[in-house]
Amino acid sequence: MAKHNIPYVNLPAQGRDQMEDLKKIFEQVVLKGSFVGTHDDLAALEKRLAEYCGTAEAVALNSGTDALLLAMKIAGVGEGDEVITPPNSFVASTATIIQLGAKPVFADVLADQNIDPEKIAKAITPRTKAIMPVHLTGRICQMDEIMEIAHRHGLVVIEDAAQAIGSMYKGRLAGAIGHFGCFSAHPLKNLNALGDGGFVTTNDKAAAERMRRLRAHGMADRATIEEWGMVSRMDTLQAAILSYRLEKLPDVIAKRRDNAALYQKLLHHERMYVPTCRNEEFNTFHTFVVQVDKRDELQAHLKEIGIKTAIHYPVPIHLQPAAHALGHKKGDFPMTERQAERILTLPVNQYMSRADVETVASEVLAFLGR
Structure with a gap:
């Protein structure tokens, strides 16, 4: 449950x-x-x-x-x-x-x-x-x-x-x-x-x-x-x-950035890539996407314990049935394809509490530490 x-x-x-x-x-x-x-x-x-x-x-x-x-x-x-x-x-x-x-x-x-x-x-x-x-x-x-x-x-x-x-x-x-x-x-x-x-x-x-x-x-x-x-x-x-809602957007962005910063502070594991912010950029974190081994198993585990996630996007466009006429095959874009197997979008929405972010991070690390 x-x-x-x-x-x-x-x-x-x-x-x-x-x-x-x-x-x-x-x-x-x-x-x-x-x-x-x-x-x-x-x-x-x-x-x-x-x-x-x-x-x-x-x-x-x-x-x-x-x-x-x-x-x-x-x-x-x-x-x-x-x-x-x-x-x-x-x-x-x-x-x-x-x-x-x-x-x-x-x-x-x-x-x-x-x-x-x-x-x-x-x-x-x-x-x-x-x-x-x-x-x-x-x-x-x-x-x-x-x-x-x-x-x-x-x-x-x-x-x-x-x-x-x-x-x-x-x-x-x-x-x-x-x-x-x-x-x-x-x-x-x-x-x-x-x-x-x-x-x-x-x-x-x-x-x-x-x-x-x-x-x-x-x-x-x-x-x-x-x-x-x-x-x-x-x-x-x-x-x-x-x-x-445009008037409220700065506050929305600030809260999502706070949540992302907390993830960045908490999520450290050799089997996970966590996005960082470079000095020249200001990232508004529409999504917070990590790259992790055993992604599907982790997503299923998080769902089972009540933490919802997403994948953006599980099948690259060049491998979609609609793209067949473009003539691409698996292996044409190796970085994209490798990431598609590992990317997982964690919740980062502005209505999350600090405790929510800490909980997600803790459960992810606990799974990876098994």
Whole structure:
């Protein structure tokens, strides 16, 4: 029988904490009677997101996946182009490349799970159009090296910052280093909606304006369709919730960083890799991912005693059935594949107490010490 009750995420606790404010937001939106694509509401959120991320523009969309898709479309990625990206991301980063008729070209990762700049350089061909680094776990990739490679070859850099809002690299914020930054506001993210949501950051005002047209069928106004677009507007309710939760984001990040720091202090074992924070980075810890021997056995044990964990992600993208046509095989990206067998995401959410973190760490070490 479980002796602990430590969830991986705790959205009910967030709901209880914010319920009275959320009721007021819901009432305001309902009584206003405008639910989809309301310009003033989206513009207010976009202004705040741009200020927070340190960019000239932010464009609110209905998902982080559409953020990637529209950023690449506006960057000119299309049929026959190649986009370099890691194979250990969530599937959306690769799927959006394929949906545009382009080819994902994978580059293996470093020990910290982020894309290896040296592997990027070796993957460039005459067809390469863009680089899509993924700031996995909330740690920003080595962007100085990546931007230098991109500049040298005339490539667009599209940051997949879905897990990294508020993260910094050498004092620069995620989404403000490349040409575009793509964010998710999925309920599991540090800045989370009550459903799907996402946004793109950029310093290119013309690109932002085009993206705003594309998210609404390509319409310049109700009577004028300038180009074929799509439906990717953020709902007014989600915009209002994100505006409210953006004020709380610094506290959310601070608590997750405190929890991560305690893990880093407590978790030391020769059979475990624990992520550290380098001087040049500010990691917001969307996830806290360790690498450990006998991962599956450890996860099963923790579940049995009431500690919930996750795996991000158990099967690399290049080995998924959908990727068969890309022609990859096991062994093509050894670092990614080795990590996929060992990675385990421990709970790090902002509603954990210090005792919760100590309990998780103690149980992990006890298992490894058997």
